[in-house]
Amino acid sequence: xxxxxxxxxxxxxxxxxxxxxxxxxxxxxxxxxxxxxxxxxxxxxxxxxxxxxxxxxxxxxxxxxxxxxxxxxxxxxxxxxxxxxxxxxxxxxxxxxxxxxxxxxxxxxxxxxxxxxxxxxxxxxxxxxxxxxxxxxxxxxxxxxxxxxxxxxxxxxxxxxxxxxxxxxx
Amino acid sequence: xxxxxxxxxxxxxxxxxxxxxxxxxxxxxxxxxxxxxxxxxxxxxxxxxxxxxxxxxxxxxxxxxxxxxxxxxxxxxxxxxxxxxxxxxxxxxxxxxxxxxxxxxxxxxxxxxxxxxxxxxxxxxxxxxxxxxxxxxxxxxxxxxxxxxxxxxxxxxxxxxxxxxxxxxxxxxxxxxxxxxxxxxxxxxxxxxxxxxxxxxxxxxxxxxxxxxxxxxxxxxxxxxxxxxxxxxxxxxxxxxxxxxxxxxxxxxxxxxxxxxxxxxxxxxxxxxxxxxxxxxxxxxxxxxxxxxxxxxxxxxxxxxxxxxxxxxxxxxxxxxxxxxxxxxxxxxxxxxxxxxxxxxxxxxxxxxxxxxxxxxxxxxxxxxxxxxxxxxxxxxxxxxxxxxxxxxxxxxxxxxxxxxxxxxxxxxxxxxxxxxxxxxxxxxxxxxxxxxxxxxxxxxxxxxxxxxxxxxxxxxxxxxxxxxxxxxxxxxxxxxxxxxxxxxxxxxxxxxxxxxxxxxxxxxxxxxxxxxxxxxxxxxxxxxxxxxxxxx
Ligand SMILES: Cc1ncc(C[n+]2csc(CCOP(=O)(O)OP(=O)(O)O)c2C)c(N)n1
Numbered sequence: 129x130x131x132x133x134x135x136x137x138x139x140x141x142x143x144x145x146x147x148x149x150x151x152x153x154x155x156x157x158x159x160x161x162x163x164x165x166x167x168x169x170x171x172x173x174x175x176x177x178x179x180x181x182x183x184x185x186x187x188x189x190x191x192x193x194x195x196x197x198x199x200x201x202x203x204x205x206x207x208x209x210x211x212x213x214x215x216x217x218x219x220x221x222x223x224x225x226x227x228x229x230x231x232x233x234x235x236x237x238x239x240x241x242x243x244x245x246x247x248x249x250x251x252x253x254x255x256x257x258x259x260x261x262x263x264x265x266x267x268x269x270x271x272x273x274x275x276x277x278x279x280x281x282x283x284x285x286x287x288x289x290x291x292x293x294x295x296x297x298x
Numbered sequence: 299x300x301x302x303x304x305x306x307x308x309x310x311x312x313x314x315x316x317x318x319x320x321x322x323x324x325x326x327x328x329x330x331x332x333x334x335x336x337x338x339x340x341x342x343x344x345x346x347x348x349x350x351x352x353x354x355x356x357x358x359x360x361x362x363x364x365x366x367x368x369x370x371x372x373x374x375x376x377x378x379x380x381x382x383x384x385x386x387x388x389x390x391x392x393x394x395x396x397x398x399x400x401x402x403x404x405x406x407x408x409x410x411x412x413x414x415x416x417x418x419x420x421x422x423x424x425x426x427x428x429x430x431x432x433x434x435x436x437x438x439x440x441x442x443x444x445x446x447x448x449x450x451x452x453x454x455x456x457x458x459x460x461x462x463x464x465x466x467x468x469x470x471x472x473x474x475x476x477x478x479x480x481x482x483x484x485x486x487x488x489x490x491x492x493x494x495x496x497x498x499x500x501x502x503x504x505x506x507x508x509x510x511x512x513x514x515x516x517x518x519x520x521x522x523x524x525x526x527x528x529x530x531x532x533x534x535x536x537x538x539x540x541x542x543x544x545x546x547x548x549x550x551x552x553x554x555x556x557x558x559x560x561x562x563x564x565x566x567x568x569x570x571x572x573x574x575x576x577x578x579x580x581x582x583x584x585x586x587x588x589x590x591x592x593x594x595x596x597x598x599x600x601x602x603x604x605x606x607x608x609x610x611x612x613x614x615x616x617x618x619x620x621x622x623x624x625x626x627x628x629x630x631x632x633x634x635x636x637x638x639x640x641x642x643x644x645x646x647x648x649x650x651x652x653x654x655x656x657x658x659x660x661x662x663x664x665x666x667x668x669x670x671x672x673x674x675x676x677x678x679x680x681x682x683x684x685x686x687x688x689x690x691x692x693x694x695x696x697x698x699x700x701x702x703x704x705x706x707x708x709x710x711x712x713x714x715x716x717x718x719x720x721x722x723x724x725x726x727x728x729x730x731x732x733x734x735x736x737x738x739x740x741x742x743x744x745x746x747x748x749x750x751x752x753x754x755x756x757x758x759x760x761x762x763x764x765x766x767x768x769x770x771x772x773x774x775x776x777x778x779x780x781x782x783x784x785x786x787x788x789x790x791x792x793x794x795x796x797x798x799x800x801x802x803x804x805x806x807x808x809x810x811x812x813x814x815x816x817x818x819x820x821x822x823x824x825x826x827x828x829x830x831x832x833x834x835x
Contacts, residue, residue, distance in 0.1 A: 190603035
């Protein structure tokens with residue numbers, strides 16, 4: 129099972145390595161980890177996708193909470209959250225295949241962001257399945273390189289995960 | 299009011315404001331400004347002979363006083379020498395602030411002379427650590443460090459200060475309050491969970507309390523005693539929990555686990571309710587006892603991450619043990635009978651022959667002092683003998699490296715303990731292997747005239763491992779015989795420490811009397827058989 133955790137941390141140097149270190153040290157598997165600063169420049173948000181069962185997620189959450197720089201950890205319910213990932217895919221393209229690839233790109237509502245004689249670079253954002261599906265389709269042309277950001281997620285509606293610790297989130 | 303001063307001075311000022319009286323350490327070029335600032339303060343500095351000892355001494359001090367222990371080292375090798383001590387403190391939840399010097403900020407990351415990434419290295423086993431880059435933040439960081447080390451589940455905090463930062467001038471002002479958004483330890487147990495715990499205890503037939511170091515750290519012994527006496531619950535403890543209740547208490551059954559006492563393990567196996575308090579129930583504590591589905595578990599711990607980590611819990615209670623237990627006590631009824639009478643009655647009678655056994659000495663020490671001492675131990679068979687045979691009267695008077703199992707801990711911890719509690723007799727129980735891991739601290743004992751007593755069980759073996767090889771490797775002994783041991787009597791003399799060696803049973807009483815009556819430091823060497831087992835068969 130995959131779980132998405134939204135983690136607010138203090139924007140200090142070394143926090144990322146502490147978080148990443150915690151995972152390797154305790155033998156948890158991270159699928160992806162994306163970090164960026166929030167609306168408050170002193171705080172960053174990490175979106176972490178973990179692979180494991182309930183025990184693992186509970187342990188990850190508790191161990192993360194133990195880190196002094198971690199302000200809040202919340203497990204996101206996929207139904208209640210918008211999840212996105214950005215990928216850049218460089219694919220082989222020649223005069224015969226080029227228009228097919230452009231068509232596929234359009235169907236996926238992706239964008240062509242760079243063109244060379246032999247390649248096209250496609251930008252796509254969406255949930256993991258959508259990106260996987262596009263990659264799968266493009267494979268036949270020969271993928272040169274894929275760069276993915278890892279998942280980021282935000283809760284739907286007017287809910288926010290903020291710095292203040294409220295009991296209900298614990 | 300703001301005053302201009304160097305960061306180094308400011309560091310000393312914060313230490314003073316935190317009530318620090320003593321620091322253990324070794325200076326070096328990367329920490330000299332701090333030492334220079336220390337020169338004109340009245341904080342005592344104890345010069346150790348290796349940095350690992352500095353942390354252990356700070357640990358012994360912290361564990362006997364309840365204050366934060368402070369140690370200092372220079373950058374690079376000084377800092378890395380602290381590592382084992384820091385990890386030891388982390389595993390046993392001992393509040394320590396470790397200060398290290400660091401190379402010039404502009405050189406960090408360039409592998410210059412005596413540079414090491416100590417914050418990176420210690421991240422896994424510090425509660426938190428800091429590399430101070432901004433001189434203006436030093437005061438807040440130091441205050442935070444003391445706060446973090448001494449609250450919630452206690453532990454070591456490291457602060458790494460580059461030398462150029464130490465020398466900068468700042469406007470000094472101590473902040474009134476500290477607010478760390480991500481750190482809000484929860485002390486009060488949830489009322490609903492407390493209610494459920496009370497019900498579970500009252501509905502159980504064979505409850506057992508397993509108490510760990512957390513009971514001692516939170517000062518919850520009195521509350522524990524009230525609970526177990528009201529509900530007539532047998533108490534078993536982990537190594538760290540010894541002394542949570544006097545070892546001669548009618549309900550105390552002993553230590554559990556692979557090196558535990560039979561009665562304690564038996565009670566654990568027969569229990570229908572296990573009340574774990576301030577213990578993590580690691581592999582060694584459980585031994586081969588399996589927690590079954592028909593045993594309910596209440597787990598009380600200040601660290602939420604401990605609950606459910608090693609055993610499944612029915613009633614988890616996050617909070618300070620003292621707090622939670624007193625809430626439980628307010629609601630709990632009285633029980634009529636003690637179910638573990640029979641188990642208690644099975645208590646082993648130790649063999650009594652002509653040979654000199656370690657327990658002869660340990661029991662004589664218990665008798666002579668009647669528990670009025672602080673004991674520190676090293677790691678090995680002697681640690682287990684001490685855990686089983688010494689009378690421990692008060693919480694916090696049995697000090698041992700329970701979590702990491704660090705050989706070399708005992709003597710420095712005793713030194714620290716004696717500095718913390720000069721009114722108490724401090725006795726270090728050690729083995730010939732462990733003693734030699736940090737025996738250079740005899741120099742600290744000599745220099746500072748620390749009147750600690752050392753009882754050295756000499757079996758010319760790394761006894762614990764030797765015993766393991768005997769049992770598991772059918773006597774294929776490798777690397778466990780300590781030929782080449784020094785003559786410990788001459789060694790003691792070299793450090794001006796009085797000493798005595800015994801190898802016969804009838805010498806025990808007199809030897810313990812001599813040990814007790816001697817005013818200064820004393821080394822008693824007890825020569826025993828290499829084949830003395832941890833648990834008499
Ligand atoms: C620093 C360290 N190294 C190795 C060990 C592994 N170890 C555990 S007990 C032990 C033997 C201890 O020998 P000694 O101190 O003489 O005590 P005894 O068991 O003989 O009483 C060893 C080597 C350890 N616990 N710590």
